[in-house]
Amino acid sequence: MRGTATAVEDYVREVAVVTERLGISIRGDGDVPLLEDRTGGLSFELVGDLPDGRSSARSEVIVREAFERDGERGYVRSRYEYELIDHARGFRRGYHLHSPEWFERRFLVVVHEHCERPIGTVTCAHYEGTPIRDAFAGVLALVDAWTADSPECSSLRCLE
């Protein structure tokens, strides 16, 4: 995602629409805060819930993205975190891009993933990941993990 501040606002609004159409109930009062920090960077966070049929447990879906300045009037997405906390299955899945210099120096990668089952059992701190092009793909990846018949982590490659 790259564009003007207005384009980022439109993008965030559309991400919320697509998230809701996937059946994810977005928490909050209806507005989506787009934070502008002291460096001029923009960031947002959407937190939502997926119902779980007969189970009372709900699954949390979290989308975080940050955009840094790109030229005079532009922004480019520089960080992301897409997180699924699936309470009914005791499963966590995360797709991350943050601290890229550290990950590049340590593992020669920019993105990484998380996978825990049960939640809190960290067999591997960071798994090799695939870059996710935008929040639309990020939310779909989370719903893909949520609908998987038997979520597991063993097929992932550990970076540690």
Add this chain to the structure above:
Amino acid sequence: MAERWYSIKEAADRLGVSHDTVSRLVERGELPAIRVSKRIVRIPIPAFDFYASGRTPIKRRVVRRRVEEGVQFGVGERIGELETV
């Protein structure tokens, strides 16, 4: 474990329409779905329920707010080590 997705056939049966109609809804993006392979499509039940209810997403405003620090990333993720970057 509750089932979490419908096949195209199951969605068609529940909507009372044909398999082809649901396939077209999926192709057009009107009914969100996960394409697992060329032949297998998973329609998440929450997405199906939202579509079937006829609801439309809330029109949300995106509100710019000036803050010192934006959204935090990597929280709880071996922060001490990451902070040395």
